[in-house]
Amino acid sequence: MAPDNFSGTGPVSPGEHLRSVLRLVRPLEPVQLSLADPANFAALHGAVLAQDVAAAHPLPLWENSAMDGYAVRSADTANAPVDLQVLGVVPAGSGADPVLGPGQTVRIMTGAPLPSSADAVVRVEDTSGFHETTVRINVPVAPGRDVRRAGEDRAAGAPVALAGDPLTAARLSALAAAGAASLLVRTAPKIAVLITGAELRTPGSTLSRGQIPESNSLLLAGLLAESGLPAATVEHSPDDPELVRARLDALGVGHDAVISTGGVGPGEYDVMRQVLEREPGVRAVRVAIRPGAPQCVGRLRAGALVFALPGNPVSAAVGFELFVRPALRALQGHANPRRPVLRSTVLRGWKSPPGRLQVLPVVFDEHGGCAPAVDAASISHSVGGFGAAQGYALIGPDTTAVVPGDTVDVLRLQP
Numbered sequence: 001m002a003p004d005n006f007s008g009t010g011p012v013s014p015g016e017h018l019r020s021v022l023r024l025v026r027p028l029e030p031v032q033l034s035l036a037d038p039a040n041f042a043a044l045h046g047a048v049l050a051q052d053v054a055a056a057h058p059l060p061l062w063e064n065s066a067m068d069g070y071a072v073r074s075a076d077t078a079n080a081p082v083d084l085q086v087l088g089v090v091p092a093g094s095g096a097d098p099v100l101g102p103g104q105t106v107r108i109m110t111g112a113p114l115p116s117s118a119d120a121v122v123r124v125e126d127t128s129g130f131h132e133t134t135v136r137i138n139v140p141v142a143p144g145r146d147v148r149r150a151g152e153d154r155a156a157g158a159p160v161a162l163a164g165d166p167l168t169a170a171r172l173s174a175l176a177a178a179g180a181a182s183l184l185v186r187t188a189p190k191i192a193v194l195i196t197g198a199e200l201r202t203p204g205s206t207l208s209r210g211q212i213p214e215s216n217s218l219l220l221a222g223l224l225a226e227s228g229l230p231a232a233t234v235e236h237s238p239d240d241p242e243l244v245r246a247r248l249d250a251l252g253v254g255h256d257a258v259i260s261t262g263g264v265g266p267g268e269y270d271v272m273r274q275v276l277e278r279e280p281g282v283r284a285v286r287v288a289i290r291p292g293a294p295q296c297v298g299r300l301r302a303g304a305l306v307f308a309l310p311g312n313p314v315s316a317a318v319g320f321e322l323f324v325r326p327a328l329r330a331l332q333g334h335a336n337p338r339r340p341v342l343r344s345t346v347l348r349g350w351k352s353p354p355g356r357l358q359v360l361p362v363v364f365d366e367h368g369g370c371a372p373a374v375d376a377a378s379i380s381h382s383v384g385g386f387g388a389a390q391g392y393a394l395i396g397p398d399t400t401a402v403v404p405g406d407t408v409d410v411l412r413l414q415p
């Protein structure tokens with residue numbers, strides 16, 4: 001009987017495997033990046049904060065107008081319609097603080113500081129228009145009307161973002177608005193993809209019997225990009241142990257992680273496993289999961305982490321999602337390296353193998369219900385059906401069938 005694990009021990013549970021993968025991770029050295037230099041924007045977006053950041057000043061900084069119109073003393077408008085004397089204008093960017101006496105006003109634009117002697121804004125639509133000398137105010141306004149108070153969004157010193165937070169577009173803009181000049185961040189790790197398999201030909205090639213189009217390089221480069229992590233290098237290697245070892249030695253120096261596909265099974269030509277079994281920091285395992293069971297994971301002598309995934313395309317995608325993506329996010333110090341698990345109602349049932357976590361590609365309907373994207377009996381090679389998948393259903397080892405109406409755990413990859 002073939003051993004469950006090519007190293008001779010039993011299969012490891014997916015949870016145990018993820019824990020041992022995450023134990024390998026040493027977070028990258030953080031770098032300080034200025035927010036003032038647009039050349040840094042691409043690196044900042046998707047980087048992960050390595051420090052807590054508090055607001056350097058209140059947000060908004062000072063009381064200002066929410067509308068284009070007139071800054072007024074609200075009491076002057078109580079008997080509107082009323083005519084007020086126009087003293088001038090305060091546009092955005094002006095530091096002026098004109099003093100309004102009774103019956104006086106200034107034109108004011110959105111975002112401009114409210115004069116200290118005013119307590120409300122009348123929108124231009126509620127007046128006779130923009131005038132130089134006198135304006136008719138048509139409506140009374142209460143104190144505070146269309147005024148943004150200093151600090152109403154965030155007080156000075158209040159937290160804006162925490163170490164481990166990913167720098168989304170929204171978070172970056174919040175940090176800049178709150179006065180951050182530069183940020184201590186972990187930028188994207190440098191990742192190499194190494195594809196092995198003698199049967200593989202460049203997409204579009206004329207194929208002889210036994211040859212297929214190579215699709216895992218596009219798969220992994222795309223999954224990395226969808227995780228905000230570009231692949232720095234994509235290479236192919238012939239199934240020759242010396243050549244594979246040479247590529248791993250070379251890629252292991254210049255990259256933080258090397259992700260390979262192919263050659264991790266127990267076959268005679270499964271070169272990746274044979275080479276990696278000689279690496280002292282790498283372990284060949286079978287994970288109690290379907291698809292994606294055989295994998296080699298560890299640290300190369302050359303320095304990089306290595307994730308050797310199966311050649312079967314859906315097995316490689318599942319291995320990436322469950323183990324590689326969390327590890328790469330942990331390299332960046334992500335507070336939540338794993339994707340959140342959601343619940344979904346089953347629309348069409350399927351069978352699941354006992355004793356394994358089944359990771360089934362699914363599509364979702366408009367209400368979030370899920371149905372298989374591929375035949376559940378043969379997931380690993382079904383790259384065609386997988387093309388439409390929007391997520392994975394996670395079916396535990398004690399469940400052998402799910403039926404319509406069941407609620408299952410899902411990972412949602414696409415909206």
Ligand SMILES: Nc1nc2c(c(=O)[nH]1)N[C@H]1C(S)=C(S)[C@@H](COP(=O)(O)OP(=O)(O)OC[C@H]3O[C@@H](n4cnc5c(N)ncnc54)[C@H](O)[C@@H]3O)O[C@H]1N2
Pocket residue numbers: 002195196197199200212213214215216217261262263264265266267270291292293294309310311312313315380381
């Ligand atoms: N006797 C056994 N055979 C197999 C076992 C086993 O336990 N005992 N495990 C099976 C499982 S599970 C998997 S998964 C695969 C692992 O295979 P490998 O990592 O060795 O992958 P390959 O043999 O190289 O390829 C498998 C399959 O995928 C196709 N492939 C590979 N690379 C690509 C690529 N870049 N683009 C597109 N398609 C690719 C390849 O042609 C094969 O069809 O082993 C099982 N066997």
Ligand code: MOO
Pocket residue numbers: 289290291292293294310312315380381
């Ligand atoms: O576990 Mo393999 O990954 O069935 O396809």
